[in-house]
Amino acid sequence: MIKVGDRVALFSNMSKVGTVVGMYQEKSQQSMAGGTMATLFIIQIQLDQCGSVEDHRADFVMRVD
Numbered sequence: 001m002i003k004v005g006d007r008v009a010l011f012s013n014m015s016k017v018g019t020v021v022g023m024y025q026e027k028s029q030q031s032m033a034g035g036t037m038a039t040l041f042i043i044q045i046q047l048d049q050c051g052s053v054e055d056h057r058a059d060f061v062m063r064v065d
Contacts, residue, residue, distance in 0.1 A: 007064045020048040
């Protein structure tokens with residue numbers, strides 16, 4: 001489980017390392033035959049390299065110990 005203050009990195013780009021500064025839910029825009037998908041958790045990450053804040057889906061992020 002990822003929490004605010006944790007150090008994280010992206011699965012697709014391990015050089016993007018930062019600290020979680022916020023989290024929120026976003027309604028999914030995809031629909032399936034049985035209905036709509038569940039909400040997505042979005043994580044706001046402040047990157048170490050440049051200090052900018054980026055939003056990424058929680059399933060694309062892993063904790064760095």
